[in-house]
Amino acid sequence: MxxxxxxxxxxxxxxxxxxxxxxxxxxxxxxxxxxxxGVTQDEAEMLLANDLSLLQNMIQISIDTKSCNSPRLASLVTLSYNLGFDGLMNFKHTLKCAEKATFSSVSDELLQSHWARKKPIRAVELILQLESGEWQ
Structure with a gap:
């Protein structure tokens, strides 16, 4: 074969x-x-895992994520997957909060975004995850 x-x-x-x-x-x-x-579910999961790994690497190269635990970093990766990497990079305040570990103020910028209006349930979940550092 x-x-x-x-x-x-x-x-x-x-x-x-x-x-x-x-x-x-x-x-x-x-x-x-x-x-x-089409693609099988296993193939789709493999593609998703590859995409998320690439996005995580891009994020960690672009901003200081030392203050991000796993749930917080996952929130940034999920945002990047949904918005595209460049879309995530447009959330300047959110990224500064991630770098400075001031997560309590990330909700302002994210909640006022077009993305949050389109995906309100996802937005609230990811914002809570960023703020609390706990999986939602």
Whole structure:
């Protein structure tokens, strides 16, 4: 099967992003038909874990997270996953609070955001988690 895998990789080539053909079907990777196969829950969880690991590294390179315990760092990673890394970086006050361990004032900026109006339940949960340092 290893040789078949290598042969298919050679024939299909790799595409990081979905693409369509003249048949209007979506493909990704080495010619995986998204319309036919989609992704399994295990594959989706693997992709999610990879994304979160990448985002955590990006956050830890960009700001000082020494004062963030696991729940607080997870809140920042979750925000970044939902908003995109650049979206998280726009929350300047929140990031300064994370660096200075002044978590009691993160709610002001986050609650006034467009994101919080669109995702109020998620926003409240993540704000409580940032403020308390406890999983919600």
């Amino acid at each position: 290893k040789r078949a895998l290598e042969q298919i990789k050679k024939h299909e080539g790799f595409s990081r992003y979905p693409y369509s053909t003249d048949t209007k079907e979506l493909y990704i990777g080495y010619g995986r038909k998204l319309d036919s196969y």
